[in-house]
Amino acid sequence: MWTIISIELFKIxxxxxxxxxxxxxxxxxxxxxxxxxxxxxxxxxxxMQALSESFEVDGKxxxxxxxxxxxxxxxxxxxxxxxxxxxxxxxSGEANMGTLRLLLTKPVSRTELMAGKFIASCIYTILLLIWxxxxxxxxxxxxxxxxxxxxxxxxxxxQVVRNDVLWRYVAAFGFASLAMVTVAALAFxxxxxxxxxxxPIITCMSIVIVFTILNTLNLxxxxxxxxFLFTSHMLGWKGFFDVRLNEAHEQIVGSIENPAAILRSAxxxxxxxxxxxxxxxxxxxxxDVLS
Amino acid sequence: xxxxxxxxxxxxxxxxxxxFQAVKDLNFSVMEGDVYGFLGQNGAGKSTTIRMLLxxxxxxxxxxxxxxxxxxxxxxxxxxxxxxxxxxxxLYTYLSGYExxxxxARLSGLKxxxxxxxxxxxxxxxxDRSNDPVRNYSQxxxxxxxxxxxxxxxxxxxxxxxxxxxxDPQGIADIRRLILSLSREHGKTVVVSSHLLSEIEQVATxxxxxxxxxxxxxxxxxEMLDPKQTVLQLDTTDNAGCLAHLQSKYPGYTMATNPAGxxxxxxSRTEIPDLATEIMxxxxxxxxxxxxxxxxxxFLSITKDHLHVDDHQH
Numbered sequence: 382m383w384t385i386i387s388i389e390l391f392k393i394x395x396x397x398x399x400x401x402x403x404x405x406x407x408x409x410x411x412x413x414x415x416x417x418x419x420x421x422x423x424x425x426x427x428x429m430q431a432l433s434e435s436f437e438v439d440g441k442x443x444x445x446x447x448x449x450x451x452x453x454x455x456x457x458x459x460x461x462x463x464x465x466x467x468x469x470x471x472x473s474g475e476a477n478m479g480t481l482r483l484l485l486t487k488p489v490s491r492t493e494l495m496a497g498k499f500i501a502s503c504i505y506t507i508l509l510l511i512w513x514x515x516x517x518x519x520x521x522x523x524x525x526x527x528x529x530x531x532x533x534x535x536x537x538x539x540q541v542v543r544n545d546v547l548w549r550y551v552a553a554f555g556f557a558s559l560a561m562v563t564v565a566a567l568a569f570x571x572x573x574x575x576x577x578x579x580x581p582i583i584t585c586m587s588i589v590i591v592f593t594i595l596n597t598l599n600l601x602x603x604x605x606x607x608x609f610l611f612t613s614h615m616l617g618w619k620g621f622f623d624v625r626l627n628e629a630h631e632q633i634v635g636s637i638e639n640p641a642a643i644l645r646s647a648x649x650x651x652x653x654x655x656x657x658x659x660x661x662x663x664x665x666x667x668x669d670v671l672s
Numbered sequence: 673x674x675x676x677x678x679x680x681x682x683x684x685x686x687x688x689x690x691x692f693q694a695v696k697d698l699n700f701s702v703m704e705g706d707v708y709g710f711l712g713q714n715g716a717g718k719s720t721t722i723r724m725l726l727x728x729x730x731x732x733x734x735x736x737x738x739x740x741x742x743x744x745x746x747x748x749x750x751x752x753x754x755x756x757x758x759x760x761x762x763l764y765t766y767l768s769g770y771e772x773x774x775x776x777a778r779l780s781g782l783k784x785x786x787x788x789x790x791x792x793x794x795x796x797x798x799x800d801r802s803n804d805p806v807r808n809y810s811q812x813x814x815x816x817x818x819x820x821x822x823x824x825x826x827x828x829x830x831x832x833x834x835x836x837x838x839x840d841p842q843g844i845a846d847i848r849r850l851i852l853s854l855s856r857e858h859g860k861t862v863v864v865s866s867h868l869l870s871e872i873e874q875v876a877t878x879x880x881x882x883x884x885x886x887x888x889x890x891x892x893x894x895e896m897l898d899p900k901q902t903v904l905q906l907d908t909t910d911n912a913g914c915l916a917h918l919q920s921k922y923p924g925y926t927m928a929t930n931p932a933g934x935x936x937x938x939x940s941r942t943e944i945p946d947l948a949t950e951i952m953x954x955x956x957x958x959x960x961x962x963x964x965x966x967x968x969x970x971f972l973s974i975t976k977d978h979l980h981v982d983d984h985q986h
Contacts (some may be wrong), residue, residue: 385779388775395767480762482728482766483761483821487779488749488753489748489779490748645938671723
């Protein structure tokens with residue numbers, strides 16, 4: 382199995398398109414950082430006007446931790462496309478090149494081949510998220526420094542003390558990796574049915590966009606299906622920044638307000654991943670290779 | 673030279689695509705040491721059969737045994753001993769020739785030995801281009817690399833589907849020499865499909881001729897060929913008039929016109945002088961009179977429905 386995984390990783394990282402994703406993440410994160418470096422204080426002052434009337438805000442609000450949080454929120458917008466770019470090409474790209482038939486004349490089982498390809502896609506996805514973490518968190522901390530993290534939501538303001546933030550990011554990027562692995566599994570499944578990678582990439586993105594729109598529609602019919610859509614759980618990482626408060630309304634260090642919700646979201650994403658991968662293997666084992 | 677042990681045994685093999693029956697109730701066997709030729713026109717079912725032999729396609733019915741093992745249950749064991757090139761040798765164009773070799777060697781279960789892989793590349797004349805990306809290779813070089821990749825694990829059975837597609841005459845000759853060398857010098861069993869009759873005729877020890885998904889005939893060249901019979905390509909000063917004259921003079925003979933205007937006539941070699949005399953006595957001048965090769969003659973005689981098509985192709 383390791384042989385197949387290493388070969389697949391070798392092929393992934395020899396393709397120029399792989400580096401498009403890493404370059405895109407670097408550019409997007411860099412642009413957000415540049416924007417906040419130039420205009421961030423003004424932007425935050427405007428956003429915190431109401432807050433400053435009730436509280437005295439001390440310290441550096443625009444810091445590396447807040448930047449990483451803002452950047453991670455863009456995850457749903459562009460990263461699925463960058464993931465689909467590679468995962469959607471894993472089988473369809475081979476069919477398109479004609480190498481699929483050559484691969485399948487080698488003494489490798491179809492299930493092993495699919496498992497190797499999928500694990501390689503997951504490794505790529507995780508590496509992309511690590512790259513994103515380095516830029517979004519590491520570089521942001523270098524540029525903006527570290528301080529307590531203040532997150533403004535529509536109704537609540539959460540403050541996470543400085544020395545209690547880093548582990549939450551490790552967990553958040555871990556969760557985000559799981560969410561993106563689910564997208565990779567969907568693109569991977571779609572790539573089994575196609576002879577070129579354009580179809581799976583576009584279809585995968587269309588599904589993510591349609592499901593995301595459904596999430597925003599507050600209609601009774603859609604409300605019943607929302608909990609079962611994987612896109613509803615992709616921002617579950619935010620739960621790691623919801624802290625529990627003690628009776629004196631002080632943050633309990635190391636606490637999470639609703640760990641069960643995070644676990645439920647993670648389980649639903651993992652279940653989707655298993656279903657997508659299982660279906661991919663099922664259909665690939667029965668696939669006639671005509672290309 | 674054929675031995676007695678069957679390497680491939682195919683029985684009742686069929687494959688249907690929707691309403692189209694690509695292969696129907698096919699039975700044949702390939703013996704150890706054979707260079708087994710699959711002949712048939714485009715769409716005859718050769719590639720479908722070969723893809724089923726390699727488990728790229730699932731049969732609708734029938735069974736395939738290779739090296740005495742059922743392909744459905746022992747696919748992996750079988751493929752350890754098989755090398756294949758299916759039509760054009762499509763490889764990873766963004767990788768070098770050596771990297772392609774390395775990938776497929778590892779997938780074949782080999783421990784990578786750089787000197788061995790370079791030697792294999794040298795055997796197909798690519799050692800000096802081993803580090804170039806395959807996208808810079810010519811079609812002939814890609815085909816040679818494809819064959820090297822297919823044989824990297826030293827398989828006992830080599831399956832080549834239309835290996836001369838897209839090659840220039842030199843490339844075709846190279847492939848022919850390679851097939852003969854694999855069979856005669858290395859004792860390999862080779863299954864090769866082609867629609868180029870002359871190529872198959874020069875290398876095959878046994879043949880399977882397919883038409884519309886069915887086996888038409890199977891056997892050795894010696895069993896099939898009648899050295900006395902040929903198809904004559906004939907060009908005269910008035911082909912239409914000459915054809916009408918010959919049809920009345922030789923009723924029951926298979927004759928046809930070609931798009932270029934010349935004629936084909938299936939005839940015994942001993943009758944050729946009389947035919948020439950007859951044409952000239954009838955007042956037609958002979959521009960050309962060319963007998964076709966023996967296998968082609970045989971092929972045309974057993975696939976008469978396609979005579980016009982074949983005349984266009986050859």
